[in-house]
Amino acid sequence: MNILVAGMGFAGRAIAAALARDGHGVWGLNRLGTDAPEGARAVAGDVLLPETLRGLSPLPPMDLLVSALSGTGHKDPELYRRVYVEGPARVADALTWSSRRCIWFLGSTGVYGAEDGEWVDENTPANPRHRAGEVQLAAEAALRDAADAHCVLRLSGLYGPGRTRLIRQALRKRPYFKPDIWANQIHRDDVAGVVAALARREARAPELLLVSDDRPAPRREIFDWVRRETGCPEGLYDEDHPARAGRNRGNKRVSNRKLRELDLPLRYPDYARGLRELLPWVSTHGPK
Numbered sequence: 001m002n003i004l005v006a007g008m009g010f011a012g013r014a015i016a017a018a019l020a021r022d023g024h025g026v027w028g029l030n031r032l033g034t035d036a037p038e039g040a041r042a043v044a045g046d047v048l049l050p051e052t053l054r055g056l057s058p059l060p061p062m063d064l065l066v067s068a069l070s071g072t073g074h075k076d077p078e079l080y081r082r083v084y085v086e087g088p089a090r091v092a093d094a095l096t097w098s099s100r101r102c103i104w105f106l107g108s109t110g111v112y113g114a115e116d117g118e119w120v121d122e123n124t125p126a127n128p129r130h131r132a133g134e135v136q137l138a139a140e141a142a143l144r145d146a147a148d149a150h151c152v153l154r155l156s157g158l159y160g161p162g163r164t165r166l167i168r169q170a171l172r173k174r175p176y177f178k179p180d181i182w183a184n185q186i187h188r189d190d191v192a193g194v195v196a197a198l199a200r201r202e203a204r205a206p207e208l209l210l211v212s213d214d215r216p217a218p219r220r221e222i223f224d225w226v227r228r229e230t231g232c233p234e235g236l237y238d239e240d241h242p243a244r245a246g247r248n249r250g251n252k253r254v255s256n257r258k259l260r261e262l263d264l265p266l267r268y269p270d271y272a273r274g275l276r277e278l279l280p281w282v283s284t285h286g287p288k
């Protein structure tokens with residue numbers, strides 16, 4: 001297949017690399033036309049400036065667009081919104097297509113407004129309680145309009161080399177207020193593996209898929225594990241801090257049952273497998 005991956009950031013680069021390893025023709029888009037991994041060709045374009053996307057029309061007809069764009073680099077909330085909501089359609093309009101417009105979108109489990117640790121799956125109604133989740137939901141709706149075939153991959157917390165937020169939180173010296181909130185994570189390489197596996201299949205990708213590892217875990221469990229593994233004394237948890245009384249935004253458990261039913265591969269099925277490999281990385285580079 002010919003595939004354009006829009007967004008050459010943390011997830012996009014890994015996805016482009018995995019697709020290129022599988023022998024697809026892969027192009028990687030970001031604003032400067034940089035950062036495409038080995039095997040993929042870099043192409044420049046800013047999704048907020050449609051005239052800069054003209055360079056996409058001479059590319060061979062595409063079979064698939066994977067949107068791994070993120071608005072987080074844009075401080076202006078309106079630009080942030082437009083990258084997600086308008087970005088994939090703008091890129092799709094600038095491409096030539098071999099047949100139907102097939103677009104896969106990296107979304108977020110932040111569209112669920114859960115606060116009580118309940119399980120969420122593909123059948124759970126999305127009810128975002130914060131702006132980022134609302135933008136993600138609007139982006140999903142725009143995608144359905146822009147594509148003839150689409151797949152929304154709602155990712156839980158992305159981590160991997162260079163993205164080690166839970167390790168950083170575990171190792172901090174100040175007490176942690178809400179250690180009992182559930183953490184749901186997915187390793188960057190597993191996101192890439194899932195996308196590549198779906199691209200290998202003849203069958204159409206599902207319209208909605210939650211992408212998370214097998215085992216949500218309370219933060220306290222992960223923090224204690226990290227501190228044991230790194231030889232640190234036990235972490236501090238301020239059970240009485242006034243901040244504990246606030247809402248537990250995003251406190252949910254993300255089910256990956258559908259992903260597993262589709263027999264999609266996970267190299268890092270739980271936090272211990274994923275974080276263990278990152279501990280040496282953190283001791284060299286420091287937690288990020």
Ligand SMILES: NC(=O)c1ccc[n+]([C@@H]2O[C@H](COP(=O)([O-])OP(=O)(O)OC[C@H]3O[C@@H](n4cnc5c(N)ncnc54)[C@H](OP(=O)(O)O)[C@@H]3O)[C@@H](O)[C@H]2O)c1
Pocket residue numbers: 006007008009010011012029030031032045046047048067068069070071072073083106107108109154155156157158159
């Ligand atoms: N991070 C998480 O924990 C998380 C969790 C759940 C879901 N997700 C989803 O996963 C996706 C990818 O996240 P990520 O962390 O891999 O993103 P990232 O590392 O921040 O990369 C974002 C990419 O988008 C590109 N981009 C931004 N604005 C652009 C514009 N106007 N025109 C063209 N390209 C533009 C950036 O290009 P430049 O190099 O030009 O800046 C960059 O390559 C996002 O959709 C996000 O919602 C992330």
